[in-house]
Amino acid sequence: MIVMKFGGTSVADATRVQQVASLVEGQPSPRVAVVSAAAGVTNLLLDAARGAAAEGDEFVARLTAEIRARHFAVADGIADDHERAAALAILDQLHAALDDALADVSRAGVLSARDSDRIVATGEKAMSVLLAAMLRSRGTPATHVWADRVVGTDDRYGGARPDRARTRELAALEVRPHLDNGLTVVFTGFIGRAPDGSTTTLGRGGSDYSATLLGAALDADEVQIWTDVPGVLTADPRQVPEARVVPGISYEEAQELAHFGAKVLHPRTIRPAVSLGIPVRILSTFAPNEPGTLVTREAPAESVKAVTALSNLMLLTVDVPELEDLAAASAAVFGALGGNRIEVVAASQASSRRRMTYVVDANGHGGCAQVSRRMKAALERAEVEAEVACEENVALVAAVGEGAAAVPQALSQLLAVLGRAGIPVLSTNQQLSNVALTVAVFAKDAARAVQALHSAFIGSQPASSRARRPRRAELLSESLRVG
Numbered sequence: 001m002i003v004m005k006f007g008g009t010s011v012a013d014a015t016r017v018q019q020v021a022s023l024v025e026g027q028p029s030p031r032v033a034v035v036s037a038a039a040g041v042t043n044l045l046l047d048a049a050r051g052a053a054a055e056g057d058e059f060v061a062r063l064t065a066e067i068r069a070r071h072f073a074v075a076d077g078i079a080d081d082h083e084r085a086a087a088l089a090i091l092d093q094l095h096a097a098l099d100d101a102l103a104d105v106s107r108a109g110v111l112s113a114r115d116s117d118r119i120v121a122t123g124e125k126a127m128s129v130l131l132a133a134m135l136r137s138r139g140t141p142a143t144h145v146w147a148d149r150v151v152g153t154d155d156r157y158g159g160a161r162p163d164r165a166r167t168r169e170l171a172a173l174e175v176r177p178h179l180d181n182g183l184t185v186v187f188t189g190f191i192g193r194a195p196d197g198s199t200t201t202l203g204r205g206g207s208d209y210s211a212t213l214l215g216a217a218l219d220a221d222e223v224q225i226w227t228d229v230p231g232v233l234t235a236d237p238r239q240v241p242e243a244r245v246v247p248g249i250s251y252e253e254a255q256e257l258a259h260f261g262a263k264v265l266h267p268r269t270i271r272p273a274v275s276l277g278i279p280v281r282i283l284s285t286f287a288p289n290e291p292g293t294l295v296t297r298e299a300p301a302e303s304v305k306a307v308t309a310l311s312n313l314m315l316l317t318v319d320v321p322e323l324e325d326l327a328a329a330s331a332a333v334f335g336a337l338g339g340n341r342i343e344v345v346a347a348s349q350a351s352s353r354r355r356m357t358y359v360v361d362a363n364g365h366g367g368c369a370q371v372s373r374r375m376k377a378a379l380e381r382a383e384v385e386a387e388v389a390c391e392e393n394v395a396l397v398a399a400v401g402e403g404a405a406a407v408p409q410a411l412s413q414l415l416a417v418l419g420r421a422g423i424p425v426l427s428t429n430q431q432l433s434n435v436a437l438t439v440a441v442f443a444k445d446a447a448r449a450v451q452a453l454h455s456a457f458i459g460s461q462p463a464s465s466r467a468r469r470p471r472r473a474e475l476l477s478e479s480l481r482v483g
Contacts, residue, residue, distance in 0.1 A: 001030045001179065004224045005189060005211035008039035010285040011127050014077025021134045023226065023288055030179035032218070034189045034211040035131055037123025038070055045098075049119045052105040060102055067122075068095055074130045080137035087133035091126055098122045113157035117191070117201045121148065124188035124207075132186040142184040146191070147210060148199040150174045150217075153192035159203035160192050162213055164272065171217035179218075187214060205266020212280065216272040223273060223280045229264055230284040231293035232257060234306045235454045239447045243454070246306060247291065248299040253306075253400055254280070256436045259345075260398035261310035270295060303410065304401040304437075304457035309446040313345060314368060315391040315426055316358040316375065320384065323354060329384045330356060336378035340365065345396055346438055348429050357427050359396050359440050368392050394426065395446035399437045399453055411437055414453065421452040 004027065006020050024033045037045075048063040071091050078084040101119050105111050128144040135142035152166030170193075178185050189207025192200045202209050208225055215223040231245040232254070249257070251274045258267040264282055273280050274297075283292035320329045326349070333356065337344055343361040350357075365371055368390035375388045404410055411428060414437055418425055426440040441449050 001032075001218060001220050002027045002222050002224060003032045003034060003211050003215040003218070003220045004226060005034040005208055006036065006226045006285065007207065007228065008036040008042070009228045010226055011035055011037075011074075011131065012039040014074045016285070017074055017127075017131055017134055018077060019285060019288075020131060020226075021138055021140070023285065024131075024135065024184060025138070025140055029182065029184070032175065032179070032185045032187050032214060032220075033131060034187045034207065034214065035124060035127045036189050036207040037127055038074065041067060041070055041123040041126075042120055044070075045120045045123055046116070048098075048102060049105060049111050049116050052102040053109055053111040057106070060106070064095070064098065064102070067098075071095075071126045071130065074127075075133075078130070078133050078137045083133045083137040087129050090129045094122055094126055094129070114198060117157045117160075118199050120201060121188070121191045121199045124190050128186045128188045132184075135184055135186070140184055141182060142186055143178050144186045145175055145178065145188075147188040147214075148191050148193045148197075150187070151192035151202075151210060151213060153194060153200045153202070155194040155196070155198070155200065157194075157200055160194065160200035162192060162202065162209075164213065164216065167213055168217040171214060175214070175218065205269055208266055208269040209272075212269055212272040212278070215278055216276055219276065220278055223278055224283055225265070225269070225280065226283050226285045227264060228284060228286060229282075230287050230290050231282045232262065232264055232295075232306065234458050235308065235450055239309075239450045240307075240454045245290070246293055248294045248296065249305060250299040250402055250435070251295060251297055252435045253299065253402060254295045256398065256400045257306055257308055259310075260396060260400070260436065260438070261308045262306070299402065301402050303404045303407060304399045304453075306400050307397065307450050307453045307458070308400065309395050309397045309450050310345060311395040311443050311446055312362050313394045313396055313440075313443075314360050314362045314371060315394045315440055316360060316371065317389045318356045318358075318375065318379075319387040319389075320354045320356070322385065325384045325386070326354060326356075328382050329379060329386050332378040332382035332384060333358065333375060336374050340371075340374060342371065346427075346429055346440070348427065359394065359427070362392065362394075391426065393443040394440055395443045395449075397439050397441055397446060397449045397453065399457060400435055402435050404435065404437055413456075414439065417452050417456040418449055421448060423449050423452070 011017050044067050048060050051059045105115050132142045132144040150170045152163035153160035189210040194200050212223050233243045235243040237243045251270050254270050258265040277297050280295040346359040348357050372388050372390045379386050423445045429438045
């Protein structure tokens with residue numbers, strides 16, 4: 001059984017939805033297609049939700065009219081009159097519910113996270129209706145299923161945490177019978193179901209996450225993430241024009257690449273597939289015959305497969321004069337960071353100098369002045385004497401590959417490459433059990449660092465196997481059970 005996920009650019013208009021329908025039909029049954037909202041619709045919905053609380057009826061009406069027009073334009077591409085009429089009837093109900101939700105926000109004068117999720121879910125729900133109707137009009141039996149009946153979550157609206165056990169139970173009730181009856185199921189990404197039955201959203205990367213959550217719940221043979229790039233690349237092609245697709249990576253490598261800034265996957269996307277060993281394949285709707293990248297438990301071993309950079313970070317250093325205060329200082333710092341929801345991207349400690357180094361996400365936290373103030377206050381409360389320093393405009397560059405960090409000379413080689421390029425290194429990290437070597441550099445040097453490391457460790461030769469890579473059509477003839 002295959003779960004296929006299609007992002008917003010893949011379902012942007014009627015032509016794209018027709019192409020997606022063709023791709024779905026090209027996969028063996030049973031199959032599930034997980035869809036995002038059409039590109040741009042989620043932003044329109046968010047703007048309408050915020051506008052309902054502050055901007056007035058005319059502003060909201062203009063946005064909802066545009067949302068309706070986007071959905072009706074896709075519906076116009078449904079060839080069968082009966083299926084088109086049925087889809088339009090459901091869309092009318094969805095749009096009426098949207099109007100009611102926006103009116104509730106307008107009356108309240110404030111947009112709650114719960115109402116925001118209820119409103120934003122309209123985009124995914126509409127697209128699931130449209131793709132299912134499109135498939136039926138082409139002669140493919142299909143039905144839509146909304147994830148707020150299946151993906152169990154908690155009630156943290158805007159960034160809900162999934163309940164995998166509950167999702168498995170609900171998938172057996174709401175999805176499996178349709179598959180057993182020979183239907184293609186079109187499923188909404190991004191949204192879930194709170195314990196009280198209300199609609200939640202899963203936050204950033206939620207649609208990909210939905211696909212792997214459902215894949216795990218249904219014991220899928222493979223999860224496919226169809227996007228606008230041809231797979232996981234050895235580097236950002238805007239920084240490294242000769243970057244190419246990596247044919248195969250491990251779960252660990254995929255999670256590290258996502259954590260350190262590779263945009264093709266969100267860090268949590270892979271997690272549901274890991275415990276069951278479900279392969280995840282990254283493919284492009286714009287190059288459907290290309291093989292993409294296959295993510296499995298084990299992958300071809302190469303010292304470095306990709307280089308990536310995560311920017312907009314800060315580098316915090318905490319110097320503790322007394323060795324016996326290190327543990328208390330660490331607890332105070334992590335408590336303050338966690339309490340302020342500041343994400344720690346990397347951390348290291350040099351006991352000989354009693355220095356702790358933290359690379360943290362700088363978004364929305366007021367810069368070094370505010371973060372340093374919070375750290376100092378936390379250390380004072382813990383009665384720890386320490387000096388706190390902070391550097392803004394920092395990037396973390398990662399060279400990712402199974403076993404790379406276990407090579408004794410790898411870090412020295414990496415530092416030598418950056419030294420020859422004239423790039424100052426602010427901090428480094430190497431662990432034997434990890435699959436990434438990381439260095440913190442000034443953000444202005446990040447692109448040059450990526451270019452230099454890619455040239456030194458990866459070069460311009462074909463990745464992995466030096467033989468011709470199979471095309472997508474050849475891979476379809478293989479057994480789906482590759483994990």
